[in-house]
Amino acid sequence: MAHSKSPDLTGVGGGIRQHGWVTQLEGEPTRTTVSNPDDPRLADYVRLREASLRRHLESTHGLFIAEGEKVIRRALEAGYRPRSFLLAERWLPGLSDLLGRWPDVPVYVVTEAMAEEVTGFHVHRGALASLHREVRHTVADLLAAERLVVIEDVVDHTNIGAVLRNAAALGWDGALLTPRAADPLYRRSVKVSMGAVFSLPWARLPDWATGPELLRAAGFTTVALTLAEDAVDLATVAARQDAAPGKVAILLGTEGAGLSPHWTAGADVRAVIPMQAGIDSLNVAAASAIACYVLGR
Numbered sequence: 001m002a003h004s005k006s007p008d009l010t011g012v013g014g015g016i017r018q019h020g021w022v023t024q025l026e027g028e029p030t031r032t033t034v035s036n037p038d039d040p041r042l043a044d045y046v047r048l049r050e051a052s053l054r055r056h057l058e059s060t061h062g063l064f065i066a067e068g069e070k071v072i073r074r075a076l077e078a079g080y081r082p083r084s085f086l087l088a089e090r091w092l093p094g095l096s097d098l099l100g101r102w103p104d105v106p107v108y109v110v111t112e113a114m115a116e117e118v119t120g121f122h123v124h125r126g127a128l129a130s131l132h133r134e135v136r137h138t139v140a141d142l143l144a145a146e147r148l149v150v151i152e153d154v155v156d157h158t159n160i161g162a163v164l165r166n167a168a169a170l171g172w173d174g175a176l177l178t179p180r181a182a183d184p185l186y187r188r189s190v191k192v193s194m195g196a197v198f199s200l201p202w203a204r205l206p207d208w209a210t211g212p213e214l215l216r217a218a219g220f221t222t223v224a225l226t227l228a229e230d231a232v233d234l235a236t237v238a239a240r241q242d243a244a245p246g247k248v249a250i251l252l253g254t255e256g257a258g259l260s261p262h263w264t265a266g267a268d269v270r271a272v273i274p275m276q277a278g279i280d281s282l283n284v285a286a287a288s289a290i291a292c293y294v295l296g297r
Contacts, residue, residue: 030103031107031109032108034110042086045130055183055186063131063133064131064133064186066129066131066187067127067191069091070195072098073098073195075195075198078195078199084129086115086130087110088112091126092109095127137202139176142174147173148173149252150252151163151175154255155254157186160193161189161192164193164197165194172200173201175201176202176249179205179206220246223291226253226258226267227272230270233272234272234290237269237295250295253284
């Protein structure tokens with residue numbers, strides 16, 4: 001939709017400049033009202049619920065999406081650089097301090113209905129940011145830590161975000177993920193983690209098969225959460241750790257089958273969380289919280 005340009009008012013009325021749908025105060029970021037959902041400037045935000053499309057788009061362009069004021073703040077405070085912001089009008093005042101730190105980054109202002117049309121879901125928090133993706137930690141960095149959560153092939157983004165949030169909240173040093181595990185910087189993972197993915201160090205293992213051996217060589221006692229017949233009570237494992245402290249890594253498996261036989265057999269210790277009422281297992285995120293608490297005290 002074309003709009004005629006209004007006169008350049010720079011230097012008039014306190015330094016306000018308006019042209020078309022663009023409004024800028026001196027020292028503040030340019031805010032552009034966008035009314036066309038097919039506007040190419042909004043390409044970073046298209047169809048956010050389509051995981052396969054987003055994986056391709058985000059890896060190709062080196063970006064990720066943060067949703068909601070708190071998560072956006074945590075991403076920026078952690079040092080991630082914004083590419084752009086997509087905001088409903090009502091979220092501008094609450095984020096004005098952050099937007100002012102990035103005056104050259106475009107701020108696209110849309111209605112909440114249009115945000116839903118662009119993204120494919122109801123953006124109930126009314127605020128999105130596209131940020132530059134960065135590799136911040138290496139496997140070697142993580143292997144130098146004392147307490148790790150190691151995630152084998154968990155593909156659900158909600159579970160990835162929850163596991164990382166649990167690890168950060170309970171004082172663990174970081175996480176390692178196998179190559180097939182879900183992306184911690186996918187929008188849903190970031191949202192569920194409440195930004196913990198920005199503060200908790202994490203990295204991807206280069207090879208799935210050698211994970212247990214790599215951890216053992218770095219001095220870790222690997223504890224596999226499993227229903228294997230020789231699994232011992234997690235509390236017993238914690239007591240052993242108290243008697244002989246050392247580096248420990250909790251191994252967590254997929255949502256359905258759990259840890260692979262290879263990783264289960266390769267662990268130093270196989271542990272189980274005792275269950276009642278005929279229930280044999282917990283969701284991987286819930287199990288990770290219990291294990292991090294029990295082994296981290």
